[in-house]
Amino acid sequence: MAREGTGEAAVAVAPTDAFAYLSNPLRAPEWFAGVQFAERPEGEPRAGMRWRFIQVRSGNRVVPMRMEVYEPPTRFAWRTTHLWPRTNLRWEMRCEPVAEGEDGAGEGETRLRMTIGIEPGPMGWLSLWLAKPAFRPDPAMQAQRAVERPRDALLERLQARPQASRKPPEKRGRRRR
Numbered sequence: 001m002a003r004e005g006t007g008e009a010a011v012a013v014a015p016t017d018a019f020a021y022l023s024n025p026l027r028a029p030e031w032f033a034g035v036q037f038a039e040r041p042e043g044e045p046r047a048g049m050r051w052r053f054i055q056v057r058s059g060n061r062v063v064p065m066r067m068e069v070y071e072p073p074t075r076f077a078w079r080t081t082h083l084w085p086r087t088n089l090r091w092e093m094r095c096e097p098v099a100e101g102e103d104g105a106g107e108g109e110t111r112l113r114m115t116i117g118i119e120p121g122p123m124g125w126l127s128l129w130l131a132k133p134a135f136r137p138d139p140a141m142q143a144q145r146a147v148e149r150p151r152d153a154l155l156e157r158l159q160a161r162p163q164a165s166r167k168p169p170e171k172r173g174r175r176r177r
Helices: 015-023 025-030 122-130 139-165
Strands: 003-011 035-039 050-055 061-071 075-080 088-097 110-119
Touching: 003 139, 015 025, 015 075, 015 088, 015 110, 015 139, 025 035, 088 139, 110 139
Parallel strands: none
Antiparallel strands: 003 110, 035 050, 050 061, 061 075, 075 088, 088 110
16 A cells, blocks of 8 residues: 655646656656666666666665656656565656646646655554654655656756757858958
C-alpha cells in the first residue's frame, strides 16, 4: 500500500516535445530536484532502463533508479529500486494535450500531471505512524512542487530556443554601389 499525491501544471509546449524531454533520464539534472549521476543510463529511453542518481540535497546519497513505465508520447514512470525493507518512491508523469480554449489554453499546450507514490518499508510505516500529522510528508504538496520544476525547465528551453536558433545573416558577396 502506497501513499501518493498528484500535482498538475500546464505549459505551452507540444505534448510530444514535453514527453521527449522529460522522459529522458539524461535530462533529469535540468529539472528533477537536485540530482546528478552516479551512473548514467545507456541507450535510448525504454522500460527497464536503469541508472543511479546522486541526491545532492540529501547528503549525496546514491539512489538506484529504473524506468518502470515508458509509453510515448503520454506516460512514463521512474522508481527507486531499494531492496526491502527500505522505502521506495515512484514518480509518474503524464503529458496530456490541453484542449484549445480549456482554462484559457492555446493550441499546443500540455498538461503535466505528476504523481508521486511513497512505498514505505516497515521502518517507513512506523515513522509515518509515529510522526505528528503536521510533520508527515504530504505527497500532494510534494507532487505539486515536483511538477512545477519540469514546467519551468520546459519554459526556459522554449524561451532560449528562438535566441539559440537565430543565425547571423548570410553574406551574399560584395555589395554593388
